Amino acid sequence: MIRDITIGQYYPAKSVIHRLDPRAKIVCTLLFLVSLFVQNSLLGYVIATAFLGTVIHLSKVPLKFIVKGLKPILILLLFTVVMNLFLNKGGETLVSFWIFQITENGLRVSVFMAIRLMYLVAGSSIMTFTTTPNALTDGIEKLLYPLNKIKVPVHEVAMMMSIALRFIPILLEETDKIMKAQIARGADLESGNILQRAKAMVPILVPLFVSAFRRANDLAMAMEARCYRGGEGRTKMKPLVYHGRDRVAYVIVLVYLAAVFCVGRFVPFSIWIF
Amino acid sequence: MSIKLEEICYVYSPGTAYEQHALKNVNLEIPNGQFAGIIGHTGSGKSTLIQHLNGLVKATSGRLYYEGKNIYEEGYDLKKLRSQVGLVFQYPEHQLFEVDVLSDVCFGPKNQGLSPEECKKKAVEALHLVGLSEECYGQSPFELSGGQKRRVAIAGVLAMHPKVLVLDEPTAGLDPKGRDEILDQIESLHKKTGMTVILVSHSMEDIAKYVERIIVMNQGEKMLDGSPKEVFSHYQELEQVGLCAPQVTYIMHDLKKRGFQVSTDVTTVEEAAEEIINSLKRERQ
Numbered sequence: 001m002i003r004d005i006t007i008g009q010y011y012p013a014k015s016v017i018h019r020l021d022p023r024a025k026i027v028c029t030l031l032f033l034v035s036l037f038v039q040n041s042l043l044g045y046v047i048a049t050a051f052l053g054t055v056i057h058l059s060k061v062p063l064k065f066i067v068k069g070l071k072p073i074l075i076l077l078l079f080t081v082v083m084n085l086f087l088n089k090g091g092e093t094l095v096s097f098w099i100f101q102i103t104e105n106g107l108r109v110s111v112f113m114a115i116r117l118m119y120l121v122a123g124s125s126i127m128t129f130t131t132t133p134n135a136l137t138d139g140i141e142k143l144l145y146p147l148n149k150i151k152v153p154v155h156e157v158a159m160m161m162s163i164a165l166r167f168i169p170i171l172l173e174e175t176d177k178i179m180k181a182q183i184a185r186g187a188d189l190e191s192g193n194i195l196q197r198a199k200a201m202v203p204i205l206v207p208l209f210v211s212a213f214r215r216a217n218d219l220a221m222a223m224e225a226r227c228y229r230g231g232e233g234r235t236k237m238k239p240l241v242y243h244g245r246d247r248v249a250y251v252i253v254l255v256y257l258a259a260v261f262c263v264g265r266f267v268p269f270s271i272w273i274f
Numbered sequence: 275m276s277i278k279l280e281e282i283c284y285v286y287s288p289g290t291a292y293e294q295h296a297l298k299n300v301n302l303e304i305p306n307g308q309f310a311g312i313i314g315h316t317g318s319g320k321s322t323l324i325q326h327l328n329g330l331v332k333a334t335s336g337r338l339y340y341e342g343k344n345i346y347e348e349g350y351d352l353k354k355l356r357s358q359v360g361l362v363f364q365y366p367e368h369q370l371f372e373v374d375v376l377s378d379v380c381f382g383p384k385n386q387g388l389s390p391e392e393c394k395k396k397a398v399e400a401l402h403l404v405g406l407s408e409e410c411y412g413q414s415p416f417e418l419s420g421g422q423k424r425r426v427a428i429a430g431v432l433a434m435h436p437k438v439l440v441l442d443e444p445t446a447g448l449d450p451k452g453r454d455e456i457l458d459q460i461e462s463l464h465k466k467t468g469m470t471v472i473l474v475s476h477s478m479e480d481i482a483k484y485v486e487r488i489i490v491m492n493q494g495e496k497m498l499d500g501s502p503k504e505v506f507s508h509y510q511e512l513e514q515v516g517l518c519a520p521q522v523t524y525i526m527h528d529l530k531k532r533g534f535q536v537s538t539d540v541t542t543v544e545e546a547a548e549e550i551i552n553s554l555k556r557e558r559q
Contacts, residue, residue, distance in 0.1 A: 064289075174368075180330050181369040184361040185430060186353065186385030203381065206371035210416065 011129040016245065017059035018130045022139030024246040028253040029127045035257050036116045036123075039264025045115055047263065051256050052119060052126075061129045069125040070118055077117055084110035133165040142240050155231025163219070171212060178207045277327060277359070277438065277470075278303045282336035284322055284494075296322040297333070298494040304472065306437070309464050311481035312474045314491030315516045320474050321364065323491065324440045327472070328352075328359040357386050360436030364443045366427030370415040375401070375426050378415050382434040393433075400433035401426070403466075405459055421452040428456075432463075438470040439463075445480060457484055482506070482520045482541045490517065503539040522546040 017025070036048060056066060070077075084106060091104030128136070141158035148154050182203045183189065189200050284297040296319045304310055314320040325331040326338060329345050329352045338345050345355055363369065372378035379397035380390075388396070401411065404425040410418060415426050428444065441460065445453040461484050464471045475481045481488065488505040490498040492515045498505050505512075509519035509527075518524075526538045526546060536553045540546045 177363065178369055180325065181363045181366065184328060184330060184356055184363070185369075185382040186357055186434065187381075188353070188385065203369075203371045207369050211368055
């Protein structure tokens with residue numbers, strides 16, 4: 001039951017995208033997200049769609065997975081679309097009833113907002129689908145390394161992040177196991193009002209917390225036994241090194257960003273929508 | 275009056291990159307009152323299999339009958355099934371949560387809708403069965419030793435008075451003394467109450483002494499099924515799948531190879547000793 005969560009999950013495959021340096025992937029994803037918000041034209045979105053489509057195709061992650069990842073934002077998406085549809089004024093009025101009006105402007109903004117949100121999630125899930133959590137934190141650590149100069153404990157934060165990420169599947173599995181064990185003892189988790197259901201969670205939460213503390217304790221002990229003492233002077237078994245493909249990726253994304261930006265600036269919107 | 279599995283298949287995470295066939299076409303019947311052992315290597319599907327027995331996991335395909343009724347039929351009372359087929363998970367002490375031992379054991383009977391007095395009566399009974407001393411009843415379950423915690427957890431399932439008791443690796447992580455104590459108690463429980471007991475393990479030595487039937491699982495399939503003597507006679511096949519027969523089986527086979535007139539189908543150390551003495555006596559005559 002709990003196994004079906006896909007957001008932020010790694011999809012193992014052998015593809016160019018999987019092989020890219022995590023730093024390149026993080027920066028490129030950020031640039032892609034920026035590209036969605038600096039422009040406002042149909043042609044721009046056509047280019048973004050083509051770009052995203054190509055990346056998804058290259059990554060060999062089935063489209064089904066990415067669509068599944070969109071499900072959690074469905075409500076947010078609907079809310080945004082409806083709000084924008086009715087609250088944006090300006091342009092020709094297309095439909096009007098009672099106090100509601102749908103204007104040309106509202107329609108445009110709501111459609112674009114929907115596309116932006118969906119691409120935002122799809123773009124970032126492509127990154128998490130193709131990068132293992134460990135590589136991701138490695139990349140973040142390296143990218144943020146300059147902050148060390150102003151006394152930000154970058155390594156410690158990155159270590160905490162990777163430990164937290166590592167614990168997610170463990171705790172999910174543990175929850176699943178404890179839930180099953182309590183159901184086997186006749187626990188009823190599904191019926192009753194909110195209060196009863198909250199009470200029914202106690203037999204699951206108490207053992208879960210106990211086990212989380214136990215595991216954290218064991219891990220701390222194991223790290224200390226191997227002389228872990230923070231980031232200072234610590235080297236990596238697999239240091240991150242940029243390859244040719246990473247440079248190519250940067251160039252492609254920069255060209256894409258420039259293209260989208262120019263299209264948004266210099267090609268008038270009206271040509272493309274009508 | 276039994277548990278019967280027909281063509282049970284189970285697939286983990288179907289349609290994803292992590293798809294995995296945990297059970298393939300398993301047919302099995304366990305009559306009432308039997309003391310059966312399920313054995314298999316890690317990942318052989320034994321834990322998945324036993325979670326089917328009380329309907330915690332629903333088979334991807336196949337049918338499961340409990341006392342003649344298909345439990346996958348609509349309207350089947352799974353809650354009642356779960357109170358009749360008690361399942362003790364691996365490391366069951368990790369599911370303890372109450373403030374004291376007695377109320378933790380009461381959790382099962384309470385869910386069956388019994389009155390507090392009845393719950394308490396059943397809990398005390400169950401704690402007696404697993405041999406926990408009375409001064410522990412008021413203690414927090416988290417203060418007990420590993421072996422004691424495990425007894426409490428097993429009592430938590432026993433208190434529901436199941437007709438079938440399924441134990442997944444009840445001795446994992448216990449020292450040899452704790453292991454023997456728990457297994458001896460399970461055996462005497464089986465004798466006293468006549469309930470069906472299904473014991474899951476990956477160690478032949480552990481279960482050879484106790485069970486009357488062994489089911490060997492390998493890669494989601496039932497590989498062997500029979501009395502310990504029958505199963506251990508396939509010791510070479512067992513080795514191929516990463517299991518092994520009890521040490522005495524090997525000793526007896528080696529002795530026979532070197533010309534001693536011993537029978538090779540003994541399963542326990544005691545039987546082996548007797549067999550060797552008898553064979554020596556025969557030789558002397």
